[in-house]
Amino acid sequence: MNVYHITYEPSFRILDLHFWGCNLHCLGCYKNFEIHDLGLNENAVEQLSHAAPAEPPTHFFTLAEVLHKTQGLDPKYTIFMGQEAIMDPELPALAASLHERDHSQQILLTNGLKVGDLKDIDEVVFSFKTYFKAAHKRYTGQTNETIMTNFKHIFDNGKKLQAEIAYIPGIVEEPDIKQLAKFIAGIDKNILFRVTSYFAVPKAPWHSATREQVENAARMAKLYLNNVTTVTSEEKSGQWKPVVVS
Template identity: 35%
Template sequence: MTISNLKYQADSKPCGDKADMQTNVYHVAYAPAIKKAYLFHWGCNLECKGCLCKKEINCMALEENLDVVFRDPRFCPPQTPSATLSFGKLVSLLENIELTEVAFEGQEASLDPMLPDICWWLKDRGCKVILHTNGVAMADASHIDDVIVSLKAITPELYAGYTCRSNASLLDNFRKYYESGVNLKAESVYIPDYIGLEETEKIAKFIASVDTNIPYRMDAYFASGDNPWRPPTPEEMQIALAVARKHLKNVYCTQQTKKDLSKADLLYEVVSRMAACRSSCRRRGSNSRSAASTSRSSSGLA
């Protein structure tokens, strides 16, 4: 299956007075086989040292981005979206495809002032809505089905060192999301000798203090940005899983070990329906950007 860039073609304004209001959505990817769209948002309230967007800002499940994990960070200049969609253009784009599910990805979707309106429109159409968030800002979850919170670290000093911000509101908001009744999930990036076994156990214990049934996903770190860390081995990921499973009932991990992925390695094809970035980095060694964590864009990867 394939993920493609969706091109806006309609000129209509289906959203009344809000049609011209700007969203933070700069890229839309779509998996036709599962009728799922991925909306990528620009703008964040954290400065994570290992942010995936330091390497690639468009969907990493696109065929041209299957090399993201192993791109050399030294050849990855910063990317910036050249434009974002208005609410009306986003709706017109999505109206032209079959949809059952939509995920908010990219940087931090909770900062998009149009997020409640987008969610309302999607739910009115019968779509499942999934929010990926760092949890620092609390989103209106009244029209959201799943909330996936990237916890990063529990130790205040470690979290602040990695993100340049306190995690106090994040931990409080994680509990609030749970109490709201949404389907809550947690994730983090495993970085050996930094956010390693000790911190992983703290993360698992925190999640368990809310509910031991909350699913927890660990993503294996891969090089992104100017950092000294190394990726974990598959054996290290298995040890980390065992540590987390002492406290939680549903723990799993993602890790790409194959360097030369092709479309045959995808669970489903993803196509780009709309892409907008000034600096393109598509191949290793030539204007490429490096990535650190798959926590936001592992869609379609086996």
């Protein structure tokens, strides 16, 4: 499989399965500098701005190993996260086995470019990069028409959906986030929409977003959507203390 890292947060009972491999090339991708769960180090976000390039993982688990290593954890939520989990052809089989064994809420985090077998995924979180096409091409190397179509397609198929976007000063700002909010509202005003903050990484030209920038963009989104939340890099994890499973 493409799974190389597994963490578990016992207070909130969240199992995170980290997959390697992506079909976008985001200029601000932090995975180029930290491949492990950012929650393991409370200063991880601050350290990213001057981090050295990270080596990609060299060891991956088989499906049987993932099941064995996660045996007995009792997750309430299981998150298939990235890089891009949907690119792993064994994801449907893993999701089916975990669903049957753990009965947890299974959540896929995705950039939305590829849609696969979502039978054992209970909820999909789309991590949009930008709404404006030229900015999307510049930031990710790809246009975003397929992503927008896939979002609507998954909604129309009755899957529970969330959406999020990071405010990136200088490239993803209020006009972009406003248009994305309008697009989502055209599908369903009640879809949960989260505005997060970009955190600076080496070589990318953008500063980290401030709380004020994120909150102003969220206020704009609230003009169109009923459920808008924010997460900024200035917030500390509090009780959130994941541990390494493998």
